[in-house]
Amino acid sequence: MATVDPAAKRKRIARLSSIREIVFGVQDGILTTAGVLCGLSGAVSQRNQVILAALASTAAGALSMGAGAYLGTRAESEVLHTEIKRTREEIVEEPYVVQESLLEALAKEGVSREAAYRIVKLLSSAPKALTATAEEKVYGIAVGMSGDAIADGLFMGIAFLIGALVPLLPFIFIASLHEGLIAAVATTAIALFAVGYFTGWMAERNAIRAGANFFSVAVGAAVAGYVIGLGIAKLGGLSSVAMP
Amino acid sequence: MLKPGDTAPPFDLACAIDSKIGRLRLGQIKSGLIVLFFYPRDFSFICPTEVIGFHKARVDFETENAAIVGVSVDDAQSHLKWAVELGGVSYPLMADIGGKIAAAYGVLDERECVALRATFIIDAKRQIAYSVASRANVGRSVSETLRVVRALRSGRMCPSDWQPGQSFGPDQQKY
Numbered sequence: 001m002a003t004v005d006p007a008a009k010r011k012r013i014a015r016l017s018s019i020r021e022i023v024f025g026v027q028d029g030i031l032t033t034a035g036v037l038c039g040l041s042g043a044v045s046q047r048n049q050v051i052l053a054a055l056a057s058t059a060a061g062a063l064s065m066g067a068g069a070y071l072g073t074r075a076e077s078e079v080l081h082t083e084i085k086r087t088r089e090e091i092v093e094e095p096y097v098v099q100e101s102l103l104e105a106l107a108k109e110g111v112s113r114e115a116a117y118r119i120v121k122l123l124s125s126a127p128k129a130l131t132a133t134a135e136e137k138v139y140g141i142a143v144g145m146s147g148d149a150i151a152d153g154l155f156m157g158i159a160f161l162i163g164a165l166v167p168l169l170p171f172i173f174i175a176s177l178h179e180g181l182i183a184a185v186a187t188t189a190i191a192l193f194a195v196g197y198f199t200g201w202m203a204e205r206n207a208i209r210a211g212a213n214f215f216s217v218a219v220g221a222a223v224a225g226y227v228i229g230l231g232i233a234k235l236g237g238l239s240s241v242a243m244p
Numbered sequence: 245m246l247k248p249g250d251t252a253p254p255f256d257l258a259c260a261i262d263s264k265i266g267r268l269r270l271g272q273i274k275s276g277l278i279v280l281f282f283y284p285r286d287f288s289f290i291c292p293t294e295v296i297g298f299h300k301a302r303v304d305f306e307t308e309n310a311a312i313v314g315v316s317v318d319d320a321q322s323h324l325k326w327a328v329e330l331g332g333v334s335y336p337l338m339a340d341i342g343g344k345i346a347a348a349y350g351v352l353d354e355r356e357c358v359a360l361r362a363t364f365i366i367d368a369k370r371q372i373a374y375s376v377a378s379r380a381n382v383g384r385s386v387s388e389t390l391r392v393v394r395a396l397r398s399g400r401m402c403p404s405d406w407q408p409g410q411s412f413g414p415d416q417q418k419y
Contacts, residue, residue: 097381099289113318114325117287 017147021069021155023199027192029163031217032061034188035225037171037181042229047177054171058164066157074149080141087139091131098134099124105137166191189215245350245362248373252280252366253348257315259336260323268313268336270370275311277373277393278366281384282340282351282359286318286326290383294361295330295337297386302334310365310393315340317358351377363389365396 036057040050091098099120106116123130135141170183192214200210246252256269270278283294298305298312305312312335318326323337338345346352346359353360362377363384374392378384395402400412 094381096289100381103288113285113287114322117289117329120289 018151018155019199019202021152022159023195025065025069025156025159026163026195027214028065029058029061029160030166030188030191030195031163032160033058033164034167034184037167037184038223038225039229039232041177041181042226043233045177047175047180050177051168051172054164054168058161058168061164062157062160065160066153069156070149070153073147073152077147077149083139084135084141087135087141088131091127091134095124098130098138101138102130102134163191189219192217245377246364246372246375248371248375250372252278252364252370252372253345255315255338255340255345255348257338257340257345258320259313259338260320260327260333261336263324263327263332265320265324266336268338270366273311273313275309276368277308277310277396278364279305279310279312279389279393280315280349280364280366281313281389282315282346282349282362284353284356284358284361284380285316286322286337287329290361290381292330293383294386295326295333298335298389299330299333301386301390304390305393308390308393308397310397311335313338315345315359317341317343317346353380365389365392367396 033054036054037050040053044050044053102123103113103116103120106119107113111119120130123133167184167188170187171180174180174183193211195211196214197207197211200207203210252270254270256267259266259268261268279298281294281298295314298314302312314333314335314337316323316337317340319341320337320339323339327333327337340346340359343352343357343359349362349364351360351362352358360377361380361382361384362375364372365374367373373396376384391407394408395406398408398412402412403410406412
């Protein structure tokens with residue numbers, strides 16, 4: 001009979017938790033770079049300047065997003081551990097309150113009050129089990145909840161970089177600015193649809209609808225970026241045609 | 245919450261007593277004093293210390309002609325099981341389903357639909373002689389309740405922290 005290996009499942013769930021950083025990084029990389037390309041193409045006529053600015057934006061974005069994810073996860077982890085420490089002190093100082101809270105939590109989940117009382121009483125004979133259960137059931141916190149800060153930072157940074165390359169590569173390889181821009185927008189839309197489709201599929205919901213959501217966000221960001229770029233050029237007295 | 249001097253609202257509720265389910269009315273209690281204590285729920289972790297505490301002190305309360313009655317919003321069947329779980333309870337546990345009596349005494353926590361942790365001592369005229377309530381996480385003192393019962397029974401001016409055997413107020417007059 002096939003059995004589920006809890007350790008393997010735990011590892012799989014931990015790996016899956018990185019999906020947040022990957023999806024966020026890819027999405028942000030695609031959108032930011034596409035926005036930069038569209039915005040600068042509206043304001044600047046020289047292709048090389050646009051590419052250099054987009055490359056600089058990509059490098060800065062990848063580093064910034066990676067560092068942000070690292071610092072964010074580390075801060076979350078530190079706060080979580082402090083909270084867990086405080087909760088454990090409360091459990092030692094006020095066991096009745098924790099027992100009562102756990103009993104109420106179980107009762108709210110449909111366990112009869114009498115059964116919940118017996119479960120908590122049984123758990124109370126093993127303080128570690130009581131602590132772990134109370135942390136999860138009562139306070140909604142668990143030691144394994146905090147992610148790996150270094151892994152999160154790396155995933156986010158690399159994902160941003162990969163996402164940024166999606167609109168950037170066609171723009172670099174197609175000589176015409178306008179055609180390159182159209183190709184960048186097209187690959188952006190396709191890639192965002194693909195990311196949306198993938199997340200929808202992972203979440204077991206309507207993948208096409210999820211892909212369409214991403215697509216509309218992409219088109220909205222690109223159009224908005226282009227319009228803002230044109231507006232800035234006009235405000236600064238610049239003309240995309242007159243620029244050398 | 246009712247205060248000393250208020251008339252005790254009558255009750256007529258199902259209760260668990262002596263491993264059986266019965267009914268209890270305020271009018272059928274003959275003791276001079278009644279210690280009526282409300283507690284939030286059966287099968288909890290603070291309440292048993294009080295329920296057991298009153299059970300252990302029952303002889304002392306009987307000596308003072310004081311009946312003990314416990315009340316919660318649980319049904320009588322739950323009270324029976326709870327009493328067995330605690331190793332037996334020698335006084336009635338009344339089933340105030342819906343909390344009508346708790347509301348009448350002004351100690352119903354409407355948000356949680358349970359009684360507050362409140363104690364009333366009802367005198368021979370069936371008026372409130374003493375009332376006290378605390379937050380759900382703070383258990384009440386059985387010995388303090390007994391001290392108040394003895395002080396009330398003395399009928400004298402009792403100074404702070406008075407204990408049986410100690411002198412009464414300066415005028416030595418009946419209250």
